[in-house]
Structure formats: structure tokens, C-alpha cells
Amino acid sequence: MIVRDVMTEEVVTVRPDASIQQIARLMRDEDIGSVPVVEDDWLIGIVTDRDIVVRGLADAQSLEQVDARAVMSGRTLYCFADQDVDEVLVNMGDLQVRRMPVVDRDKRLVGVVSIGDLSGGAPPDKAGESLSRISAPASH
Secondary structure: OEHHHOOEOOOOOEOOOOEHHHHHHHHHHHOOOEEEEEEOOEEEEEEEHHHHHHHHHOOOOOHHHOEHHHHOOOOOOOEEOOOEHHHHHHHHHHHOOOEEEEEOOOOEEEEEEEHHHHHOOOOHHHHHHHHHHHHOOOOO
16 A cells, blocks of 8 residues: 555645744644645645744744744655555654655655554554654654
């Protein structure tokens, strides 16, 4: 099974000039903890609730002046729509992430996939192993 078979195609996104206040409201209203940042369908970053707090609120003088580009994660993790579910589960476990943007081979955003989505398409032992690695404390 491949990621395209289990991913969510409807993705809430923001533009790089969206203020962190707009993004925080969107996260609240949609009950989500991360939002992909896109420009002309290209994934250029991701903003998490933690990014807003650590990079946005900690040093901001005015929330309206801090935008997605200023706080988005520098390293954007993603997977490809045609990747094997088992491979992505292992990667998510290794990277300790619970959800990941999905791109096509031209790197255009086409969806988002969560550990829950993937676990339905993988053997229970593989899904459980990945989830326990995601939940384990990070080693630095």
C-alpha cells in the first residue's frame, strides 16, 4: 500500500505572509497543531504550535508583524504520495513525528498523513513499533 491510499487530501494551509495570530486562530478553529506553509502549491515550510510560542511569542513586540516565514521550521519533513506505507512508518518513528505533509514528485503539496492513517495500512507490529519510537524521549 502507498501513502496516497491512506492520506488526507484536504489540507489546511497558510501563505508565508500569514501572521502568527491568524495561524493560531486557524489552529484553534480547525483543532490542529501544525499547518503547512505553501506558495503556489509548493511546500516551503511548516508552522507548529510550538514554533509560534518559541519563535513567535518569545521575542515578538507585535503579533501582527510576525508572519509564518519568520517562525516556520527550517527543516521541513515530508514524504511522497507514491512511497510505501511501511517505509514512511519507519521514517516517522525514526524522526519522532506523528504527521507529515505529502508531496508529489514535483514537490507540490497533495495531502497530509498521520501515524493513524498509516497504521491502518501496515501490519500491527510495524505500526506499534513506530508509535513507540515516536513517543520515546529524543536522544540528543
